[in-house]
Amino acid sequence: MSDHRRRPPLRLQPRRSRWLALMLLSVHLLAAAVLLVVPLEPVARGLLLLLVALSLGDTLWARVLALAPWSLREATWSEQGWQLGFRNGRQRQAVLLPSTLVTVPVVILHFRVGWLRYPSLILTEEVIAPERLRQLRVWLRLQGSAP
Incomplete structure (x- = not known):
């Protein structure tokens, strides 16, 4: 490419x-x-x-409050896939699950990390910039829930 x-x-x-x-x-x-x-x-x-x-x-x-060591603090999507950052400083590769919900007011991202960890992010215009949320919705819809 x-x-x-x-x-x-x-x-x-x-x-x-x-x-x-x-x-x-x-x-x-x-x-x-x-x-x-x-x-x-x-x-x-x-x-x-x-x-x-x-x-x-x-x-x-x-x-x-995201104060627990296992609290999900950030998610980054790149050409290599999803990378999640947790409060304890760990970075883990993740798979976006089909149960991800994409609507206009809210996007709920469900991930799988390893065998038994299923973190999620609930995103609204209150928690991230409206333009970033719109961009995420477009990418998710174009890619079938996997940007």
């Missing part, structure tokens, strides 16, 4: 999202509210509420 046809790498470094934090908090509070009205034994209810609270804490810590 000639040099004039090569695309520059597409680097995605999302910022923190208040919208995502609010949505996660709302869903977890709704789950807790449902557990309070469902007829359950007090011990079972308490354990399930604890699981909901742990899920909320982990999700906020690892996904929204």
Whole structure:
């Protein structure tokens, strides 16, 4: 392929999202509210509420605030494929999965890293520049979910 046809790498470094934090908090509070009205034994209810609270804490810590060592901090697409950067400094090659969602308001990138790791990025205009999001949507649609 000639040099004039090569695309520059597409680097995605999302910022923190208040919208995502609010949505996660709302869903977890709704789950807790449902557990309070469902007829359950007090011990079972308490354990399930604890699981909901742990899920909320982990999700906020690892996904929204990106403070966990395994938190995905950036994704770069180049001619060689996807490269993911994590908070602990590791860089890993990844495969973009067909479960990736591409819509106008949101793009959710699902990756596979190794055998059991499936990180994802939720991208809106709040977390990356609108022009970069538009460019990503075009590349994903033209390439069939793999830019």
